[in-house]
Amino acid sequence: MEQTDPKINIPFNRPFIIGNELEYIQDAVLSGIISGNGKYTKKCQEFMEKYLPSPHMLLTTSCTDALEMSALICNIQPGDEVILPSFTYVSTANSFALRGAHLVFVEIREDTLNLDERLIEAKITKKTSAIVPVHYAGVACEMDMIMDMAAFYGLTVIEDAAQALAAKYKGRNLGTIGDFGTFSFHETKNIICGEGGAISINNQKYRATADIVWEKGTNKREFSQGDVDKYEWLKLGSSFLPSDILAAFLYAQLENIEKIINRRQQIFERYHRALLPLERKGLLKVPSVPPECEISYHLFYLMLNDSQTRNALLHYLQSQGIMAIFHYIPLHSSPYGSRYGFKRDQLPITVRISERILRLPFYYELSEQDQDLIIDTIETFFINY
Structure with missing residues (x-):
């Protein structure tokens, strides 16, 4: 049954305006730049870097794109194994399956509905490349144990924090603990812009690659900052940047x-x-x-x-x-x-x-x-x- 059914008086979700969303959208349009990486994109990234804090934040068109970016950045290859829960949205799995990874599903806990950290180690093999903890309902997975395990076996940790912006584990914001953290601003989330997401690059070794993947595999970001005299195709990437119109809406939400x-x-x-x-x-x-x-x-x-x-x-x-x-x-x-x-x-x-x-x-x-x-x-x- 759709939420537009006339019999439904109380919908499951309802988008909302809380502040300067419409004013900022107008400002973005009048500024003459509404493509990605404009004025409000930068404002959102700077806000989240300070708020969480995050060492390096990039806006994306969705949390799905943020997850797909993480798979590209850490170079998931066909045949690699990625550990994740089966109780999650399909984007968590698609992002790594698209790279040819074999998905290794691990059971969840009955109390938090999160990945059962006690069962992960038994699933690790020589082919394992990454662990993807999903913080269901904004309740943290047991990140200390997961991070210790990942360090011992040399694995990448990609936090699916789609539901967890502003949530914390032992005082640390979710999405800033693993090598990567991914967030959603879908209309059903706490902070919204219709469709949108972000990726936090928490491991310094991935920062330069992340900027290249984010800009369609080019060094356009360096070029726009005047660090190089031309930009070129350097790696596989895609068009992950959201329109600055979406970022304008999002910034008004982040302010509140x-x-x-x-x-x-x-x-x-x-x-x-x-x-x-x-x-x-x-x-x-x-x-x-x-x-x-x-x-x-x-x-x-x-x-x-x-x-x-x-x-x-x-x-x-x-x-x-x-x-x-x-x-x-x-x-x-x-x-x-x-x-x-x-x-x-x-x-x-x-x-x-x-x-x-x-x-x-x-x-x-x-x-x-x-x-x-x-x-x-x-x-x-x-x-x-």
């Missing part, structure tokens, strides 16, 4: 990042307080956040006891005009994953989580009245179920 996160925290905590009694009754589980993690308040999910209850609640909410959704179909059991042999490990926890999870409406302008209606509807469902 603390306001946005604070509002989302209020929504998250209101859900949590109201629905925790249902967890205590054994009817469902609410999200779990380890003490060493500061989350981004990206989403709120319920974990139902079985798929039948999840599906019944999903349909009941929709019948009441509330657009809730489930989340990922495990990649290893998807048509493409099954066809190409990725189903070798069945990953029962991943499958079980996928069948039981339900995401609730969550967006900046979600009113307390609408949120209370969602909560009341869930409570009514369990009274009558």
Whole structure:
């Protein structure tokens, strides 16, 4: 069911304007440069480098592009093995499969729904090149153990922090711990510009290559800075730069990042307080956040006891005009994953989580009245179920 269905009164997501988005877009157009790497692109990159902090940030057209950039920069080759969870968006896998890598799916934890760090080492072989931890719902993977393992085996770590901008692990911002961090500004994320992303280059040895890959495989960035007298094709790359119109919208959002996160925290905590009694009754589980993690308040999910209850609640909410959704179909059991042999490990926890999870409406302008209606509807469902 689409969010445009007239029966839906409370959508799952709703884009929003919080500050100077339209003013900055007009300014970008009037400046005469709306292609990539313009005035607002630089402003966004500088903002994020300071805010996170990041040693080197590049805007991209999506988090998918940021992930694809990371695969190009660290030179993933056909036959290389890349370790990742099956419970993730398809972009995480596509970015490395496009380079000919063999995807090695590892089971997730039941508490955080993140890659189970205790199971990674058993999957490492001589062909392993990279580990891709996905910080689901802005809750950090156990990065200390992952980084130690990567250092011991000489592996690259690429953080998929699409949902984790402003989230932290032991005081460090997610996306700044691994060799690379990738972010999303898709309209469903906390900070938005419709479609957009960024890549943080945290390992200095990759910085020069990153600039070349970002500029279609050329040294155009050096040329624009006056460091060389012409630019040439040096490596494989692509057109990863977003329009400065998107960057203009994004910059207005970044200016209000603390306001946005604070509002989302209020929504998250209101859900949590109201629905925790249902967890205590054994009817469902609410999200779990380890003490060493500061989350981004990206989403709120319920974990139902079985798929039948999840599906019944999903349909009941929709019948009441509330657009809730489930989340990922495990990649290893998807048509493409099954066809190409990725189903070798069945990953029962991943499958079980996928069948039981339900995401609730969550967006900046979600009113307390609408949120209370969602909560009341869930409570009514369990009274009558």
